[in-house]
Amino acid sequence: MPTTAHTHAAAPVLVATDLSAQGDRALDRAVVLARELGARLIALHVLEPGTSAAAGGAPSWHRLTEDHREWASYRLGLDLDGAGIDTDIHVESGDPAEHILHLAQACGCGLVVTGVGRNESLGRLLLGSTVRKVVRHVAVPVLVVKTRPHGTYPKGVVATDFSPESGHALGLAARLLPRTPLTVFHACDTVLGMPGDAAHAPESLQHDLDHEMRGFLADIAGLPPGVPADTTVQYGEPETLLSEYVFRTRCDLVVAGAQRMKGIMGAMVGSVAERLLESLPSDVMLVRGQAVP
Incomplete structure (x- = not known):
């Protein structure tokens, strides 16, 4: 979902979000960083196949359906509207680490950003095998966001x-x-x-x-x-x-x-x-x- 079109010297920033409140902090920080670097922002949401089965009566937007894809794209579009940077939105299903690694490599990203949610679709990203897989195989830094951004990092x-x-x-x-x-x-x-x-x-x-x-x-x-x-x-x-x-x-x-x-x-x-x-x-x-x- 591109916004303004202009040429960037900086590598794109990839943000992986589970669309939770904690994920919103990561998205906001990624916007700040992309704006400061003059970089394109790639926003990724992944629903893991096991989530819908475990969730039982989860609403349609939290299942592996086109409803979920459309809702997630709509949410991300609203969140990024007016950011003043070039943005691309990707909504996928499968293994989060695999999609992060693929997009980071395919798009030549210079930074991967994510939040700290535990119980959402990207909840296991930070702990256990997924973070090890991402950090060991992606050739760029991985930024784990915990705090609400208030502009540039002061220190x-x-x-x-x-x-x-x-x-x-x-x-x-x-x-x-x-x-x-x-x-x-x-x-x-x-x-x-x-x-x-x-x-x-x-x-x-x-x-x-x-x-x-x-x-x-x-x-x-x-x-x-x-x-x-x-x-x-x-x-x-x-x-x-x-x-x-x-x-x-x-x-x-x-x-x-x-x-x-x-x-x-x-x-x-x-x-x-x-x-x-x-x-x-x-x-x-x-x-x-x-x-x-």
């Missing part, structure tokens, strides 16, 4: 273990969010496993970590001026410290690599991803490493 934090994968995540976040100040966050266990902060670290350790941070940032090609806006190093269990930092700073977005990374980042696809997505108040962007086989 974001990029979790790093100083690996190439987390450098790749920072570079992509800088390109996708050019107006968002990004803080690079590194957490490491202390010798005793006790939380602490950089101000109380041994001077030699602090010097080594500062040197490693500078080297890490210097190795990332093409970072624009002002990226990152800040850096922070904390001591203790990475998952706990990241959660505490996000709560304390009222951070709106966490960016993390999703594979072949140490500590928290290496576990992002799996049980830790589920815990973080449930516990963090912020949106979460998962970025797959560049060279995953």
Whole structure:
């Protein structure tokens, strides 16, 4: 359902929505991002075949029927009317991950956006096998939206273990969010496993970590001026410290690599991803490493 026609330099943004209230947050965030990037927005709604059987007496728009397709297209059309961007609407049936992967590849998308609904047609997207499948096979970031958007993200934090994968995540976040100040966050266990902060670290350790941070940032090609806006190093269990930092700073977005990374980042696809997505108040962007086989 195209709107205004003009040429975009940016890759399209794909948003997968279950048409729930949480899905509306993802749709609104995708509109904001597509507008800022000057990108086309592709909106996808998928009804899984098992949903109608489990739902029993579900209304006709929630079954695998043309009524559902027409209703979903109508709803998405209303939601996107007046957005001021090019939009395409797709209503499909089948496996959500398969349709997301197909559209993302076929349309050359630069970002996949989704919400956190649990009991709707895309409810299992975030947890379990579907998110692992999407993140491991789609070659673009996956943004999980939890908060209601109020314009551009005021701040974001990029979790790093100083690996190439987390450098790749920072570079992509800088390109996708050019107006968002990004803080690079590194957490490491202390010798005793006790939380602490950089101000109380041994001077030699602090010097080594500062040197490693500078080297890490210097190795990332093409970072624009002002990226990152800040850096922070904390001591203790990475998952706990990241959660505490996000709560304390009222951070709106966490960016993390999703594979072949140490500590928290290496576990992002799996049980830790589920815990973080449930516990963090912020949106979460998962970025797959560049060279995953």
